[in-house]
Each structure stands twice: as C-alpha cells, then as structure tokens.
Amino acid sequence: MLKQTEGSHAVAEAVALCRPEVICAYPISPQTHIVEGLGEMVKSGALANCEFINVESEFAAMSVAIGASAAGARAYTATASQGLLFMAEAVFNASGLGLPIVMTVANRAIGAPINIWNDHTDAMSQRDCGWIQLFAEDNQEALDLHIQAFRLGEELSLPVMVCMDGFILTHAYERVDIPAQPQVDAYLPRYEPRQILDPAEPVSIGAMVGPEAFMEVRYLAHIKQMQALELIPGYAEEFRSVFGRGSGGLLHSYRTEDADTIVVALGSVLGTIKDTVDEMRADGTRIGVLGITCFRPWPHAAMRTALEGAKRVVVLEKSLAVGLGGIVSSNVHNSLAAPSTPVYTVIAGLGGRTITRASLHGVFADAIAGQLESVSFLDLDGTAVDRVLAREREVRRSGPIAEAVLRGMGAPGARIG
Amino acid sequence: MFQTRIHGRGGQGVVTAAEMLSVAAFREGRFAQAFPSFGSERTGAPVVAFCRFDDKAIRLREPIMQPDALIIQDPTLLHQVDVFGGLVRDGYILINTSRSFSELGIGEFVQGFHAEHLCTVPATEFALKHVGRPLPNAALLGGFAAVSGHIAIDSVLAAIREKFPRKVADGNIAAARAAYEYVLGEMQEAAHAQAD
Numbered sequence: 001m002l003k004q005t006e007g008s009h010a011v012a013e014a015v016a017l018c019r020p021e022v023i024c025a026y027p028i029s030p031q032t033h034i035v036e037g038l039g040e041m042v043k044s045g046a047l048a049n050c051e052f053i054n055v056e057s058e059f060a061a062m063s064v065a066i067g068a069s070a071a072g073a074r075a076y077t078a079t080a081s082q083g084l085l086f087m088a089e090a091v092f093n094a095s096g097l098g099l100p101i102v103m104t105v106a107n108r109a110i111g112a113p114i115n116i117w118n119d120h121t122d123a124m125s126q127r128d129c130g131w132i133q134l135f136a137e138d139n140q141e142a143l144d145l146h147i148q149a150f151r152l153g154e155e156l157s158l159p160v161m162v163c164m165d166g167f168i169l170t171h172a173y174e175r176v177d178i179p180a181q182p183q184v185d186a187y188l189p190r191y192e193p194r195q196i197l198d199p200a201e202p203v204s205i206g207a208m209v210g211p212e213a214f215m216e217v218r219y220l221a222h223i224k225q226m227q228a229l230e231l232i233p234g235y236a237e238e239f240r241s242v243f244g245r246g247s248g249g250l251l252h253s254y255r256t257e258d259a260d261t262i263v264v265a266l267g268s269v270l271g272t273i274k275d276t277v278d279e280m281r282a283d284g285t286r287i288g289v290l291g292i293t294c295f296r297p298w299p300h301a302a303m304r305t306a307l308e309g310a311k312r313v314v315v316l317e318k319s320l321a322v323g324l325g326g327i328v329s330s331n332v333h334n335s336l337a338a339p340s341t342p343v344y345t346v347i348a349g350l351g352g353r354t355i356t357r358a359s360l361h362g363v364f365a366d367a368i369a370g371q372l373e374s375v376s377f378l379d380l381d382g383t384a385v386d387r388v389l390a391r392e393r394e395v396r397r398s399g400p401i402a403e404a405v406l407r408g409m410g411a412p413g414a415r416i417g
Numbered sequence: 418m419f420q421t422r423i424h425g426r427g428g429q430g431v432v433t434a435a436e437m438l439s440v441a442a443f444r445e446g447r448f449a450q451a452f453p454s455f456g457s458e459r460t461g462a463p464v465v466a467f468c469r470f471d472d473k474a475i476r477l478r479e480p481i482m483q484p485d486a487l488i489i490q491d492p493t494l495l496h497q498v499d500v501f502g503g504l505v506r507d508g509y510i511l512i513n514t515s516r517s518f519s520e521l522g523i524g525e526f527v528q529g530f531h532a533e534h535l536c537t538v539p540a541t542e543f544a545l546k547h548v549g550r551p552l553p554n555a556a557l558l559g560g561f562a563a564v565s566g567h568i569a570i571d572s573v574l575a576a577i578r579e580k581f582p583r584k585v586a587d588g589n590i591a592a593a594r595a596a597y598e599y600v601l602g603e604m605q606e607a608a609h610a611q612a613d
Contacts, residue, residue, distance in 0.1 A: 271476030
C-alpha cells in the first residue's frame, strides 16, 4: 500500500511484517523512532508473538539479541553512533557465533566532538566485524532491505546490518510502498536455525577455540560472506518478482554505459549525485554513478566490471579514515582492473554537513579537469582550519580544538544550508 | 518541483507542518518529500523544515536553498534568521502575524515580489480560538492553500485529519479552514483595491 510516512515508521512496519519474535533496544538518536514504533505495535497487539525488551544499554541490547537468536528466535535491534561502539564487543560475538540478527544502523557521526548528525563513521567503524552491511539509498530501499536482510541472514546464519542515513532518511517523510503480509510471508520463510539452545537437545554455543581451530572458524566466516555475494543478486531478483520493484542487489549503475567519469557512493547522497549527473549529462559530460548497496561483503568482481570503462573514478564518502583518507575508496582502488586509473577520494558530509548539487558540480568538474587532490574535503572551511593552525603555532596552550573552530565561525546555527 | 521552506521556533510544530504538507501533496497523487533541518531542537530555538513536491520521484536531499514559498510561523525570526534567503522572484510569502508587511518593517523589502503572492494571517489567534493552544502550524497550511493555490484546501484538511487524533484534528481543521477563508478574503480585498 502506498503511504506518505516517515522513514523510521516505514522501517518499523517492514520489520513488523517480518514477524520478529524478540526486539530489544536502547534509545539513541536518530534510531529511536524505529524502535518506538515497534514498541507501540507490540503493546497494541498489532505485532503478535513478539517480546519487546527494554534494556539498560546498547551492550545489553546486542547481548539480548544474541541470547534470543541462540534460543531460536528471530531477533532485531537498532542503534546508531556511540551506541554501535558501545555494543561493539557483542557485535563481533553475534557474527562470530553465526547468529542471524538483523540490526538497523541509523548512520550518525561519532564523537568527540559530540555530533548527532549523519555520516557513515559508525557503520564504517564496524566494517570488518563479520556482519553483512547493506546501505539504503531511500526509504523504500531501507524498508525493502530489511525484508531481504532477514532472508539472507537466516539462510547463511550471519547477522545483517541495514544502514540508513540518520535524519536524512530516518526523519524524512516520503512515499513508500508498504507490502502486504502475504507478500512478505511468501518471500521470507519461517526461521529454521542452524543452531539452537534447546534443553531437549543440549549443545554449547561459543566454546573457547585455540590456535588449532580459530583460523578455520574465521575462514568459514569469510566463506559465508563470499556466499552472500552469490545469493544477494538472486534474492533481489526474487524480491522483484514478489514485490514488483527492484531493491537490494550488490551495486547499482546509473548512466555509466559510456561514462568517462564514474562517481562511487553509498546511501542517500546517491539521489543528489544522480540529479547532478543528469545536469552534467545535459551539458554533454560523460559521467555516471555507481551506488554500493552491499558494502560487506565487498562485491569485488562486480565492482571491477562496473568500473571497467572509466577513465577516472571519484569516490564520495561520508567517513574519514584519519591518517589515510578514504575507506570506501581504498576498497574501490583494490578492485580496479587498471590500477593506474585515477581514483579521487572526496570526503563529504561529515557530521551532517550539507552536500549540495552546486558543490558536487564543482568537485566533479575539478576531477575531470585533473585538478582535484587525490584526497579532498568537500566544502572544507580552509580559513577556519588555518586560523586554528596559526594559533597553535603561536600559543602553546592553544586550548580545545572544536571550541576554537566554533569561536572563529560566529553563529553557524543561524545558517539554513 | 515546488519547494516550500517553513521557519518557526521549537515547539510550534514546524516539522509537523512540513510533514502534513507532504501528506497533502501525496493525497493529490504527487511525489512529496518533507524533512527537518535536524538541529538539536529546543523549545523556542529557530527551526527550519522543508517540503518538496513534484510529479516525478524526488531524489534530491539538499536543504531547500531557493524556495518557491516561505511559511514563517514566528515573525520575531525576521530579524534573527535570513528567512528570505534564496526566495525566487515570483515566490510566495505567508507570515503568521496580525500585522501587515509594512507594519513588520519589511514593506519595502517585499516590493520586489508579486503582491498577490504575499499574505499575513493571524494563525496563532485562529489556533487559540479553535485548538485552545498557540500552535499555528495547521492554520498556516490552510492559509497557504489559499495564497499559493499549489495545494487544495481539502488535501490539507485530510492531511491534518491523518496526523492528529480526532479531537485535536477537529480543532486544527477548524483553524485551517478559518485561516483559508481569511486569506481568501484578504486576497479579494487586495484585488479590489488594485482594480480601484
């Protein structure tokens, strides 16, 4: 059914349609509306046969999800930012144990300085934790990816993180098609666990493993992620046949057929990039976009093929590997058939910084002209940075950095964009 | 694409107004997108929310920097925030106040815009009368339907109905209707004055 609703609400409805049996959550912006919505549905009885467990922290949220999943329940939770970091130890345990928990990450920056706005630092900090990581471009895809996540995770017995941009998607009202229960039931079979804590047939889960077997266990986790690369395109196809729309998959190409320049990105910024590309195409520029839906496992072969014809690649990412540059771009570079193809890393949108078409036009044009640094920062206020650096050269006790940057800027809260 | 920016203060239902406007457009079969400016909202602090609608799917995620319409829920913002920033030349301005543009001290400024696209409406008074609380957002949407003509009043009323529980919706619908009639009256008066 078509509905004009908030992204968080759409995701809550999608999760409910997947018939979860245990939902545990600890509130943190911008994820809160999702689990609030689910909590209401459990309380009202609209979501039956589901236990909603309020926990005292994110660490407990993931721990409860692990316990519930090990007991054979379909388990779901959601978090963001510092919440994801606080549960990190349990996040690794969930994947290490092979428990198919589904978790929404409403992407948000990581402090310090504290910042509630969107970027991808939280999800990227956990990129090697063994979870599958899917990124949604819009609210329809966020909704759809959750349904696919349960299917994929349970088939492989691996946990899946569905990443959606905090505020930009979670708090945006837009049109979504909410599927009917029979459609979801047809697509998502009943959960048949590969392992279960059952008093009638006792097993232990999570034994200590020494040097003789640990490598093998980790290798099997890697193999499973590689299997996900095989399964994901098929699940996306099947999704299309049941729900009548394309969602999910590994990568999405847009106007890349004859493109000299391909922009690689993930998440909601793809929409703004596509509009920019349309405008540049109208002026005769051969530019296209490659959107990453599946970031982990890394779709190496598909990426290599998709970028084959490009003379240059611009990777626009909302996270920063401090001391290196780009996380996504490093991955992209590894997948290039011709390693000499220039890859420009553009760090953008950190801590909720607006990414505008005007700025994208400028940075893409610079890349095409060969005038872009290999690592650049979109709309960086160089004056503000220089001011702080100059002060640090002059004064030993130069004081806290974030406060110094703010002080030099006046009152940015009054700005609209 | 038609882009509306709504300015107000935390607690005035600015974000809800943008959401309701998007629901109203959706009900007319259009694609619509509404989102807030994502500040750490505090009661009384300046808040901005955005609503776009179009006949095709909207992919753009940047804030609205060149609005086709402005709804200003609190006239005290006029001298605090650059509320008019980027407004297109034939753009619409609706301000919640019982005063006129010249009484607000911006008579000269708005001379560059189409007179028939500008209106003030005492939305808070309508809200106090019909809702019992100084929440002008729904009333302003009623006034906006009248001044802009880009959304039907029935769609606005249906969106209000969808958003609030029945009793609250009833009051807000009455306020929206009253503001709609008021703005229509103001516009007719202005048209007559011009004809004379």
